[in-house]
Amino acid sequence: MDFSLTSEEKDFQSAVRHFGDTVLRRHERSLDAEGRIPPPVLEEMARLGLLAMPVPESYGGMGATAVQTEIAAEEIGRGDFSMATAVFFLLEAGWGSILARHGTEEARQEVLPPVCRGKHFLGVATTEPGGGSDLAHMVTRSRRAGEGYVVRGEKAYLSGVMEARERGGGHLTLTRCEEGEGFNFLYVPTQAPGTSVQRFENMGRMGISTGAIAYEDVQVPARYLVGEERRGFSCAMEGFQSARTFVAAACIGAAERALEMGMAYIRERKVFGQPLGKFEGIQFELADQWSLVEAVKWQCRRAAWMLDTYAWKGDRSHRGEIDRAVASVKLMAPQVAFDTIRKVMMWYGAAGYTKDMGLELGFRGIMSYLVGAEGGLNIMRIILGRELLGPEFVPYK
Ligand SMILES: Cc1cc2nc3c(=O)[nH]c(=O)nc-3n(C[C@H](O)[C@H](O)[C@H](O)COP(=O)(O)OP(=O)(O)OC[C@H]3O[C@@H](n4cnc5c(N)ncnc54)[C@H](O)[C@@H]3O)c2cc1C
Known part of the structure; x- marks a missing residue:
């Protein structure tokens, strides 16, 4: 059993700590006050390979391990006390790696590179106005329609709604199958026709938005299905x-x-x-x-x-x-x-x-x-x- 970090992991940790101690500490107060992570901070994160870092290099990521990602999360949480940058970082890392493992090849090629470059945002949408703990009883639904799906319902308390709406990107959205059993997990772009977004005012981590997305018969192409249908x-x-x-x-x-x-x-x-x-x-x-x-x-x-x-x-x-x-x-x-x-x-x-x-x-x-x-x-x-x-x-x- 070896608890020590490899020299590569140590170098990486030092680089992220330096970024946290310099760039993030300088911006943590202003990003909280202004309600967004300034573009130069995201550009620097993209340059360091920190955006959606477990995503394989072929889709623009650095193919990081979970241990490397965990080390980076720790350093980012240390650099920006408000947690906004950490939330941005970890959502893209966690859900980017899910899309990379379970998304279709077309969706990976289309969605992941702009996320890794810091242009688009990728998050997750499971919580609904009726609750987030009892996911098995969610009401947002998807039904098969032609070559894709149609989504109807509402999600709430989602991180990154304004980032995805304004910059591009979307959320991996858990939906109940309208016909029969099971759930479809679909990437839904937040600019898709039929979506509308509302921002909530939080008491903290203001540098990343939180809000709701309503889906009114939103057409989602079949290539955006994550994992198997109904699973x-x-x-x-x-x-x-x-x-x-x-x-x-x-x-x-x-x-x-x-x-x-x-x-x-x-x-x-x-x-x-x-x-x-x-x-x-x-x-x-x-x-x-x-x-x-x-x-x-x-x-x-x-x-x-x-x-x-x-x-x-x-x-x-x-x-x-x-x-x-x-x-x-x-x-x-x-x-x-x-x-x-x-x-x-x-x-x-x-x-x-x-x-x-x-x-x-x-x-x-x-x-x-x-x-x-x-x-x-x-x-x-x-x-x-x-x-x-x-x-x-x-x-x-
Ligand atoms: C800042 C912020 C950002 C968020 N970002 C996202 C996001 O990006 N995507 C997303 O999908 N969701 C997001 N959420 C929502 C989060 O996932 C939910 O808050 C969480 O799942 C709990 O759901 P709820 O708030 O509806 O509380 P409820 O489900 O209504 O539960 C209320 C309270 O009861 C407790 N509780 C629930 N069931 C039981 C039980 N059986 N026994 C005892 N206690 C119980 C819960 O722990 C909670 O404390 C975010 C929330 C916050 C605060």
């Missing part, structure tokens, strides 16, 4: 395995940055004649938080390694083990990151409450992963309960 649900679940791992990594990156800020502060800040870090009340909290962050970080890396070793090779034999690892990191990482930032904020005292310190950016961004983005915490607990106790313990039908 789209498993493709969507496979995509969540990757996206949740990268979400967790981004949260860990933000937590590490907060800890570093906190350690620098408690070394210097003197109260009652000594540095804050000398008081056990603070030092022990640091020890606890550091240990939690390390534990979840290595579980994230293990989850990414399992994706590389099994799932991304089409090997479903370790599905349960991967589901456990991924659900546990998506359950723990946002909570650990949120608590770490909150504790560091407390160490800073009043200074932590100011925007100058930037901790509130992370606070607001990480919160999106606590309330639900990429699956609510209780859904992760239900997956773990199912895997640990057996399917008969799932508390719903």
